[in-house]
Amino acid sequence: MGNVFEFIQHKKGGHEVLEKSFVFKFLGLSFDLTGIIGSTLMALVVLFVCIWLSRKVEMKPNKRQNVIEYLLDFTDGIVKDNVSDKDAQKHLSLYAFVLFLFIWFMNMLGLFMEVKVGDWTVVKSPTADPVTTMSFAMMTLLLSFTFGMQKFGVGGYWRNYASPVGFLFPINIIEEITNFLTLSLRLYGNIYAGEVLLTLIGNRLAVSFGLPTMILAAPLAMIWQAFSVFIGSIQAYVFVTLSMVYIGRKVTKE
Amino acid sequence: MSEAFKYLSAAIAAGVAALAASWGNGKVITKTVESMARQPESAGNLRSTMFIGVGLIEAVPILAIVIAFLILFL
Numbered sequence: 001m002g003n004v005f006e007f008i009q010h011k012k013g014g015h016e017v018l019e020k021s022f023v024f025k026f027l028g029l030s031f032d033l034t035g036i037i038g039s040t041l042m043a044l045v046v047l048f049v050c051i052w053l054s055r056k057v058e059m060k061p062n063k064r065q066n067v068i069e070y071l072l073d074f075t076d077g078i079v080k081d082n083v084s085d086k087d088a089q090k091h092l093s094l095y096a097f098v099l100f101l102f103i104w105f106m107n108m109l110g111l112f113m114e115v116k117v118g119d120w121t122v123v124k125s126p127t128a129d130p131v132t133t134m135s136f137a138m139m140t141l142l143l144s145f146t147f148g149m150q151k152f153g154v155g156g157y158w159r160n161y162a163s164p165v166g167f168l169f170p171i172n173i174i175e176e177i178t179n180f181l182t183l184s185l186r187l188y189g190n191i192y193a194g195e196v197l198l199t200l201i202g203n204r205l206a207v208s209f210g211l212p213t214m215i216l217a218a219p220l221a222m223i224w225q226a227f228s229v230f231i232g233s234i235q236a237y238v239f240v241t242l243s244m245v246y247i248g249r250k251v252t253k254e
Numbered sequence: 255m256s257e258a259f260k261y262l263s264a265a266i267a268a269g270v271a272a273l274a275a276s277w278g279n280g281k282v283i284t285k286t287v288e289s290m291a292r293q294p295e296s297a298g299n300l301r302s303t304m305f306i307g308v309g310l311i312e313a314v315p316i317l318a319i320v321i322a323f324l325i326l327f328l
Contacts, residue, residue, distance in 0.1 A: 182313055182314075185313070185317055186309070186310075186312075186313035186316065186317075188320075189313065189316035189317045189319065189320045190312070190316050192320055192323075193316055193319045193320055193323070196323055234305055234308070234309055235309060237305065237306075237309075238305070238306055238309030238310070241306055242306075242310075
């Protein structure tokens with residue numbers, strides 16, 4: 001068992017790499033322990049929040065039931081606005097709800113805590129890692145393929161790429177790839193930039209000139225954290241909305 | 255010497271990204287405020303669309319900021 005695990009060090013010639021994730025290799029595949037810990041933690045949080053909010057369901061809603069009904073209505077509204085096929089709406093409402101909550105909690109985790117062990121960051125926002133956000137975008141992409149092929153058949157789905165005019169086929173293919181890339185990198189860029197700035201305010205600005213900069217840095221860090229909460233919520237909303245738009249476009253007959 | 259160029263290029267990338275994002279956002283939010291003034295009952299709808307527009311517009315300038323960080327620290 002000795003050589004099964006292998007640590008991958010990000011050595012960049014003595015430079016500091018901000019927020020180095022702990023990557024280990026197991027049976028030849030690389031695994032990112034930071035992403036695993038963060039997303040498992042947030043999945044458990046979402047699970048417990050949803051279970052806690054949905055105990056004692058009654059006809060006259062009590063306060064906790066109101067909260068979860070409001071959230072469900074919110075994400076159902078997103079799905080209904082962007083997907084016109086009733087059958088797909090039924091399938092997608094749960095996906096939108098879970099994706100929204102999951103991404104929102106993951107965006108908030110990095111503002112709430114960051115755990116460093118030695119040189120590696122062990123707990124941070126999982127969405128500050130491009131691979132995580134690409135996984136979510138890949139889920140949306142594959143779901144859009146599935147829904148499109150279920151509705152139009154495999155041949156009809158490929159024919160849709162050549163509509164309205166035939167020579168737009170390569171442009172539509174490139175549009176798929178662009179949508180995937182921008183969807184994932186938008187979420188990654190927003191969350192990563194917010195975290196890096198927070199780290200810089202705390203570690204560089206606050207200690208550069210002693211007490212005056214510390215007094216300056218404290219409200220600045222608070223303002224930036226508030227702004228990052230806002231940005232994290234907006235980005236979760238935009239991610240879910242754009243996912244629904246991309247899936248919805250595959251199931252509409254033009 | 256290459257340290258100086260690193261700082262300069264990161265600053266230029268961040269500055270141009272800030273200009274681009276604020277110009278684009280300004281156009282969208284201006285039109286939203288005008289439309290809300292014209293038709294107050296569709297304010298909720300306009301607000302949601304504005305947030306989607308801002309999220310889309312800020313995507314690539316944020317990537318430019320990430321590239322500036324990578325230039326500085328990698």
